Amino acid sequence: MAAAARGRTGRPPLTDERKAEIRLEIARAAVDLFVTQGVAATTGEQIGEAVGVSARTVWRYFPSKESCVRPLFSAGIDVIAACLREWRPGRPLEEIFDRLLAADPTFVAGPERASVGSLVRLTRTEPGLRAVWLQTYDEAEPAFARALAERAGLPADDLRPTVQAAMFNAALRSAVEHFAWRTGGTVADRAESEADLVRTMRSALAVVAEGLT
Structure with a gap:
């Protein structure tokens, strides 16, 4: 009994919510360092130090x-x-976008958006970041395809929602990149910048809308 009790002592395991928070904290610290000093000059130790964790935790x-x-x-x-x-x-x-903003008012104006804009600009010159950026969209596409299939009452493996999701996904990525690269972080007024991003994304979706009916 005593041995069993001793086995249960120590730090309690992290919840999934706390793990997600730590991942986000690491992400914020990493992008800040990448933007200010470059990817090559940034180390895992520096990222961990900015968050208050060890480099070993970062790699975990x-x-x-x-x-x-x-x-x-x-x-x-x-x-x-x-x-x-x-x-x-x-x-x-x-x-x-009306639904997106109704469901999450911070979708465009959230605290991460300025960081993401700077990060997208870095993907032009940093192949490692570019790979992560494109992989994220590759992983988003099946989620969009499933949603469109459910919307239309089609099987999940139907070709139509798969193609539609690819078009939608490409439009979103192109719009974000166009906005990030065109502005270059030069828009001083945040509200104006957010409105410009929404307009850019709306325009991109309007271009492909005829193929999504």
């Missing part, structure tokens, strides 16, 4: 320093998929 959550930013890239995928699922037939595709 992420296989490489570039992959540390993944939570920032993947934020919002589930919300977008849910809005696609509820997108009403016959309505303009760009109206999905």
Whole structure:
């Protein structure tokens, strides 16, 4: 009994919620360091120090320093998929942003958006970050395809929602990249910047809307 009691002592295991928080904290620290001093100059030790954890903890959550930013890239995928699922037939595709903002008012203006914009600009010159950026969209596409299939009452493996999801996904990525690279972080007014991003994404979705009916 005494041995069993001793076996149960120590630090309690982290909850899934706390693990997600730590991943996000690491992601924020990584992007700040990447933007200020570059990817090559940034180490796992520096990322961990900025968060208050060891480099070993950083590598426990992420296989490489570039992959540390993944939570920032993947934020919002589930919300977008849910809005696609509820997108009403016959309505303009760009109206999905009305649902997105209603479901999550911080979708565009959230605390991560400025960081993501800087990060997207870095993907132009950092192959490791570019790979993580593109992989995130590759993983988002099946979620969008399932949502569109459910919306249309089609089997999950039907080709139509698969192609539609690819078009939708490409439009989102192109819009974010176009905005990030065009502005270059030069828009001083945050509200103006957020409105410009929404307009850019709406325009991109309008371009492909005829193929998503």
